[in-house]
Amino acid sequence: MTTALITGASGGIGEAFARELxxxxxxxxxxxxxxxxxxxxAQELQQQYKIQVDVIVKDLTEPDAAATVFDATKTQGLTIDIxxxxxxFGDYGDFAESDRTRQIKIVQLNVLALVDLTHHFLPLMRQRRSGSIINVASIAAFQPIPYLSVYAASKAFAVSFSEALWAENRQYGIRVLVACPGPTETNFFTEANFPPALAQTTNTVMSSQEVVxxxxxxxxxxxxNVIISDTGTxxxxxxxxLVPRKILLTLLAKHFKVGAGL
Known part of the structure; x- marks a missing residue:
């Protein structure tokens, strides 16, 4: 049977991937x-679908977290096909006034952990000449977003990195996809400290199941690459x-600042 490793699997899109797979x-x-x-x-899915479900409890912002996850799969004799x-995660607010540690953790999780895990598992996929990688980015990746600066930049990295890997690895029979959902029914807005008034101005919200x-x-x-959102988005x-950069950034800054009542 095929085996998939899913990070952030305890809720939201990660849990939806687990249930669908x-x-x-x-x-x-x-x-x-x-x-x-x-x-x-894990217990629920094992009982319902009679599959093997292994659990690795790890904070991926920690040093060498990806190596720990990779070593755990090796120890358990697991081959990761997907x-x-x-x-x-993200964090709303003025970057200069934000918590430094939190901003660094966004980069560690959204960028470094993604790169490190991919670098551990991709060579083995190449050896087998099969495998799939899905990197979850965001519609936020396609323009800078004032007051979500680090988050949007991290997702832009995920798009560029993933698309480059798609081109490098399809000759080896490996699929690489970056998924870019719009607003989704997850805890993102709460965890990112989004002002409720601003969160209410977001476009049509997708379900995690639709995204998956x-x-x-x-x-x-x-x-x-796949953009998963409504037609308007x-x-x-x-x-x-197509909009000149100065105009675009001014409009975005106004929306994300005024919408929050700042």
Whole structure:
């Protein structure tokens, strides 16, 4: 059976990936910080789908976290056929006034952990000449976002990195996809300290299940990138590329500052 490793698997899009892949009879390795949530999900999926579910409790912002996860899979004799780098978070606010440690942790999780895990598992996929990688980015990747500066920049990195790997690795039979969902039903806004008034101005919210299904369909079609959102968001993203940078940044800063009542 195929085995998928999913980071950030204790909730949101990560949990939705776990449930969808379990229903497709895929064995799972679930990675997150919350041992209670992971064990509960693992037990439920094992009982319902009769699959193997392993749990690795790890904070991926810690030094050498990716190596620890990789070594755990080796120790357990697991072959990872699908790597889903889903773990990530953001933080709303003026960068100069933000908590330094929190901003660094965003980079450590959204960028460094993604790169490190990919570098551990991709060479083995090349040796087998098969495998899949899904990196979860965001619609925020396609323009700088004032007051979400580090988060948006980290997701822009994920898009550029993933698309380059798609080109490098398809000759080895390896699929690489970067999924870019719009606003999704997760705890993102709460964890990012988003002002409620600003969160309410977001566009149509997708379900985590929709994000997962569209991502897996795009992966099957060998797409390098999939934007998962409503038509209006697609259109705004396309128009943003045509707007002069000064105007775009001024409009974005006004929206994210005024919308929050700052």
């Amino acid at each position: 379990a229903a497709r009879q895929t064995n799972l390795v679930l990675v997150a910080r919350s041992v209670e949530k992971l064990n509960q999900l 790597l889903i780098n889903n773990a990530g 299904r569209e991502s897996l369909t795009a992966l099957e079609q060998w797409e390098p 697609h259109l705004r993203s396309a128009v943003a590329k």
